[in-house]
Amino acid sequence: xxxxxxxxxxxxxxxxxxxxxxxxxxxxxxxxxxxxxxxxxxxxxxxxxxxxxxxxxxxxxxxxxxxxxxxxxxxxxxxxxxxxxxxxxxxxxxxxxxxxxxxxxxxxxxxxxxxxxxxxxxxxxxxxxxxxxxxxxxxxxxxxxxxxxxxxxxxxxxxxxxxxxxxxxxxxxxxxxxxxxxxxxxxxxxxxxxxx
Numbered sequence: 001x002x003x004x005x006x007x008x009x010x011x012x013x014x015x016x017x018x019x020x021x022x023x024x025x026x027x028x029x030x031x032x033x034x035x036x037x038x039x040x041x042x043x044x045x046x047x048x049x050x051x052x053x054x055x056x057x058x059x060x061x062x063x064x065x066x067x068x069x070x071x072x073x074x075x076x077x078x079x080x081x082x083x084x085x086x087x088x089x090x091x092x093x094x095x096x097x098x099x100x101x102x103x104x105x106x107x108x109x110x111x112x113x114x115x116x117x118x119x120x121x122x123x124x125x126x127x128x129x130x131x132x133x134x135x136x137x138x139x140x141x142x143x144x145x146x147x148x149x150x151x152x153x154x155x156x157x158x159x160x161x162x163x164x165x166x167x168x169x170x171x172x173x174x175x176x177x178x179x180x181x182x183x184x185x186x187x188x189x190x191x192x193x194x195x196x
Contacts, residue, residue, distance in 0.1 A: 003027035031058035034086030039065045040094045049073055049097060057086040065093045073097035101128040104156030109135040110164045119143055119167060127156045135163045143167035 010023040034057055041050035050070050055063050064083040067075055080093035104127055111120035120140050125133045134153045137145055150163035181190035 002030050002032075004030055031061075032088075033057075034059040034061065035088055035090040037063050037065070037084075037086065037091045037093060040092060041068055041070060042094060042096055043073065044076070044096065044098055059086055059088055061086050065095075067095055070097055072100050072102075074100055099130075102158075104129040104131070105158055105160040107133045107135065107154075107156065107161045107163065110162060111138060111140060112164060112166055113143065114146070114166060114168055129156055129158055131156050135165075137165055140167055142170050142172075144170055 004027060006026045006028050008023065008025050010021065012023055014021075037055040037057075039053040039055065041048065041052070043049050050068055053065070055065070057063055062083070062085055067078070067082075074097060076096045076098050078093065078095050080091065082093055084091070107125040109123040109125070111118065111122075113119050120138055123135065125135065127133060132153065132155055137148065137152075144167060146166045146168050148163065148165050150161065152163055154161070177195040179195070181188065183189050
């Protein structure tokens with residue numbers, strides 16, 4: 001069991017002589033299927049970025065795996081044995097890649113009054129798709145922050161984004177008005193009245 005006859009060396013039948021005789025039957029070991037070797041291609045977070053490759057063979061046979069060129073990714077490392085022999089156990093070889101950075105569209109922070117008039121310079125942020133961005137509410141003299149339109153924080157995407165900070169103008173105290181009561185000669189004829 002476990003072997004297949006291959007050949008016989010010597011005479012399989014004959015007559016005894018005064019000399020020692022040897023008859024050798026040669027067998028080959030039957031192949032035994034080994035556990036599969038699964039080759040995975042993933043990003044740094046473990047997400048699959050290319051189809052798995054499953055290799056099969058007999059115990060003791062050699063296997064080898066390949067690093068793929070995957071558009072948009074750069075090879076980082078291999079986990080497991082990139083080449084070896086099939087065993088009676090399943091084996092996994094994982095090729096890990098990092099995602100190539102892709103420039104995202106700008107995020108523009110605008111600062112306006114309630115009528116949409118610009119009250120401070122725009123702030124333009126740039127980064128790669130998927131990276132986080134943050135915009136800031138500014139302290140603008142003479143104005144009080146009212147509301148923000150858009151996402152003050154988020155991630156860069158391939159589409160341009162705008163975040164608008166809306167402010168109301170602070171009331172400005174007016175100067176006093178003084179009413180003077182004088183005669184034609186300029187002499188006061190009544191107390192002054194001051195309006196604020």
